[in-house]
Amino acid sequence: MDKKFRDILKETVSVIVIALVLALVLRNFVVEGRVITTASMLPTVQLQDRVLVLRFFYHFEEAKRGDVIMFQPPDIITTPDPYLKRVIGLPGETVEVKNEKVYINGVALKEPYLADPINYDYGPVVVPPGCLFVMGDNRNSSYDSHEWNAWLTEDHLLGKAIGIYWPLDHIKLLQREVSFE
Numbered sequence: 001m002d003k004k005f006r007d008i009l010k011e012t013v014s015v016i017v018i019a020l021v022l023a024l025v026l027r028n029f030v031v032e033g034r035v036i037t038t039a040s041m042l043p044t045v046q047l048q049d050r051v052l053v054l055r056f057f058y059h060f061e062e063a064k065r066g067d068v069i070m071f072q073p074p075d076i077i078t079t080p081d082p083y084l085k086r087v088i089g090l091p092g093e094t095v096e097v098k099n100e101k102v103y104i105n106g107v108a109l110k111e112p113y114l115a116d117p118i119n120y121d122y123g124p125v126v127v128p129p130g131c132l133f134v135m136g137d138n139r140n141s142s143y144d145s146h147e148w149n150a151w152l153t154e155d156h157l158l159g160k161a162i163g164i165y166w167p168l169d170h171i172k173l174l175q176r177e178v179s180f181e
Helices: 003-030
Strands: 031-035 050-054 068-071 083-089 094-098 101-104 107-110 122-126 131-135 157-166
Touching: 031 157, 068 131, 083 094, 083 101
Parallel strands: none
Antiparallel strands: 031 050, 050 157, 068 083, 068 157, 083 131, 094 101, 094 122, 101 107
């Protein structure tokens, strides 16, 4: 092997190693793409959509009502896969589901992203400090806070889902959209 070939080979290997390290750092600490394999967020997120998740987001800001978040489910749930749900109740708030709507501290939420009215009643419950109450947008087919009998603690948050990037005809930002009636 001549010196010129060795230098090119060394430089190529260096570039590949640096690219791999950067990709691993970005994926684990900054941004991650996730494939959605459940229907719990329909119609907002479709099956097999790829969602972009900002991993560092909740190190600088607290979750807000309406955020679509990726998280590890509470410890009583045995699935290793992260969940994608919408933040509904914040610490200290009373959450109740009745009359086909969600109520926070007695006031109904306006949720334009729901396809169907809610067909169950739940609560009222008070969200403990350091916890969140989350629900899928497909309320009648979502395994979420109203069924767990456990609280999602803020230390389980993996990041904020900011948008769908694949397939191309589904590209969009995930908006907060929730407000009070």
